[in-house]
Each structure stands twice: as structure tokens, then as C-alpha cells.
Amino acid sequence: MGIRFDSVTVAYDRNIVLDSLDLTVEPGEVMALLGPSGSGKTTALRAVAGFVRPVSGRVLLGGRDVTDLPPYRRGIGMVVQQYALFPHMRVDENVAFGLKARKHPRISKSETRQRVAEALEMTGMAAYARRHPRELSGGQQQRVAIARALAIRPAVLLLDEPLSALDTQLRSGMLAELARLHRELPDVSMLYVTHDQVEALTLADRIAVMDKAKLRACGTPRELYRAPTDEFTASFVGGANLVPVTVGCGAVSFAGTELKVGTEGVLAGARATLCVRPHLVGLGQGPNQLAGVVREIQWRGATHRLYVDVDGHTVMADLRELKDPPAYGDSVTLHFASEDAVLLPAGVTHA
Numbered sequence: 001m002g003i004r005f006d007s008v009t010v011a012y013d014r015n016i017v018l019d020s021l022d023l024t025v026e027p028g029e030v031m032a033l034l035g036p037s038g039s040g041k042t043t044a045l046r047a048v049a050g051f052v053r054p055v056s057g058r059v060l061l062g063g064r065d066v067t068d069l070p071p072y073r074r075g076i077g078m079v080v081q082q083y084a085l086f087p088h089m090r091v092d093e094n095v096a097f098g099l100k101a102r103k104h105p106r107i108s109k110s111e112t113r114q115r116v117a118e119a120l121e122m123t124g125m126a127a128y129a130r131r132h133p134r135e136l137s138g139g140q141q142q143r144v145a146i147a148r149a150l151a152i153r154p155a156v157l158l159l160d161e162p163l164s165a166l167d168t169q170l171r172s173g174m175l176a177e178l179a180r181l182h183r184e185l186p187d188v189s190m191l192y193v194t195h196d197q198v199e200a201l202t203l204a205d206r207i208a209v210m211d212k213a214k215l216r217a218c219g220t221p222r223e224l225y226r227a228p229t230d231e232f233t234a235s236f237v238g239g240a241n242l243v244p245v246t247v248g249c250g251a252v253s254f255a256g257t258e259l260k261v262g263t264e265g266v267l268a269g270a271r272a273t274l275c276v277r278p279h280l281v282g283l284g285q286g287p288n289q290l291a292g293v294v295r296e297i298q299w300r301g302a303t304h305r306l307y308v309d310v311d312g313h314t315v316m317a318d319l320r321e322l323k324d325p326p327a328y329g330d331s332v333t334l335h336f337a338s339e340d341a342v343l344l345p346a347g348v349t350h351a
Contacts, residue, residue, distance in 0.1 A: 001062035001075075001155035002027045003048055003189055008057035010043050018043045019213040020057070027062075030182055030190040032200035034236065035210030041193045044210070045158050048191060050074055061156060074156075077149030081161040085133040085141055085148075092116050092129040095148045119147040122184065123177070139170040143177070150185075159192045163199060175202050197237055201225065209233050225277075231344055234275045241281065243313050244346060245274045252343070255311035259288045261341040271346040276336050278305065281317035283326075286335030290315060294330045308332060 003025035010018040018040040025031040033041035046052045047059055050071035058067045066074050077098075085094050095116045099107045107115070120126040123143040133141055142162060149157055159178075163171045179202070182190065194200055200207045201221045209216045209224065209232070217224060217233040228234035231242050245252035247270045251260050254274060266272060283306070292310035304325050306317045317334055326332050 032204035039210035077154035119151040278316040280340040
């Protein structure tokens, strides 16, 4: 079952928190809503769940207009950040709760037991069925919350920052589990809200980038990473070097240096923003050289990140761990390949 936002606008006391959202999630697709706090992503998810009513526009599930339907009649599973488990209930009772609460259709006791067992098995929590939430780790509690959502066999699964309360190692493991569930449940559409670009890039089939209540861009992770359409998307999806340039013929000018990059479709003399990902910037001699001074260096285990001042602009370079890294204040030369650069409209960071 797919999800469609048809010009959906949500407002609180005339304050628009979601502005004319047009977006389609295909059946069986994982769509990540990615953006900073206040961008409208959680509001969009709540509109699908039925917890907020749009002031205009429609929400459709499988082609059916559900804008006026109450949440319990939408057949949706939902997982939130804080698990929302009942502490006095065992794991199996928590998972069964959604089934028992459903009015249409009624589920028999035997089928309830079967669905609970299947959901716990699918999430790797079958051995913990008789435990209470307080006896589980954070990651295990989140698995129970996911099992509860899956037990009703939803056509649509909504996930609202489901991993943000977990530490880095648990988050990585749960991402792998969610990816596995997606493979095992290919017909379930997932709408995944996050502010974490790694989660979005890892899990989603497509990413919708949100900012200031509006949709900024939508595409596959590879499309948005390799060919962002504006500065906001470039900086929020993966991080990027963004420097102002003047466009020439087959080249751009930055800090008095000519850089060979593709300029197709951009008028000579126009101002633009050059986008290069930090891991595509090298140290030393090479094509498209930039001379600067090291202002900060961070060791990140497998890599060093250099922050280099180039004519008043900071350029980042992520380099495989250096045996003899430069020091603060050292003069260095950076370079990047022409095909690794993208030209963006100048100064377009917010709608």
C-alpha cells in the first residue's frame, strides 16, 4: 500500500508547520523524511497516522482518501522514539495490545497468540516473551516496539526517530535489523523520520529532504549525495564543501585560481556554488589545486579530517589515516578531480 501526500498543509494557530507537501511513497518502499528539528517531518508522519488534521490537502493510503478517518481505522503500525511500552505488561502482552485494541476486524485469541509469536520471532525477541520491559536493554525494548507494530500486519509502517535514544553500537545493529525486516516484508511501505543522515542513507530507497516546513528535494540516496540540487541538500545529506565561484567557459574561478569543472547549462560570468564532498579532496599535488593553511585537524580513527582555510573559506578534507599529518598553521595544497565537483545555484540555502 502506497502513501500519497496531496498538497498537505498543517498549521497550529496560523503557524504553518507543514507547507503544501506533495510526496508519494510507492508500495513496498522505504522513504526517509530527513531534516533538522522543526522541518515538518514528524508532522508529516503524524498526518499519515491520523494524529493531526491537515487544514488543506489530502492524505491517501493505497489510493483511498483517509484524511478524515480516525487512526485506528487506517491499518497503520507506528514505532516512536521512546518505545511507549507498558511497564506492567510482559513482552508478549505488550505486543498483543494492538491486536486486542482493534475493533475491526476482531482477532481471535488463538490468532493473537500466533501473530505475537511471529512478530517476536521476526524481531529476534521470542526468547524474551515472558519478561517485562524493565528487564530489557534499550535495543531490546525497541525491538519489542517494532514487534508490536508488526503484529497487526500493517500495510504501512511509520517510524519516528526510532533509534535516536540508542547508543552508536545499538543504533548500527538496529539499522541492520530494520534493513532485514524490509527484505522480509517487501510489501510493507515504511515512512522513516530521522535527522540522522547515516540512517537515511543506509536504510532508505528514497530520501525526502525537509526544511522550514517544506520539501526541498527528493531522490535516491545516491542521487542526492552525488548530485544535490541546492546548498541545503548538499550540506544536510552527507556534508559538503561549499565555496562561492564565478563561472567561466569549462572552468570556474575561486580565490584567484581557475578550477576545471563542468559548467554545462550555466552562463559564463554567473555566480555559483562549488560543491565537493570532503572524502573526494586529496592532499598534495593534483588537478584543481587549492593552497591554504591548516586551522584544525581531527583524528577519527580510520581517517583524519583537515579543516583548511583557503582565502577565508574553510575546505574540509577527509583523508585515510595519515602517518605524519600536518600541524595547525602548516601551509598545505589540496586537490580534487573535475568529475567530483557539482555546481549549485549561488546562495540558495533556504526556501
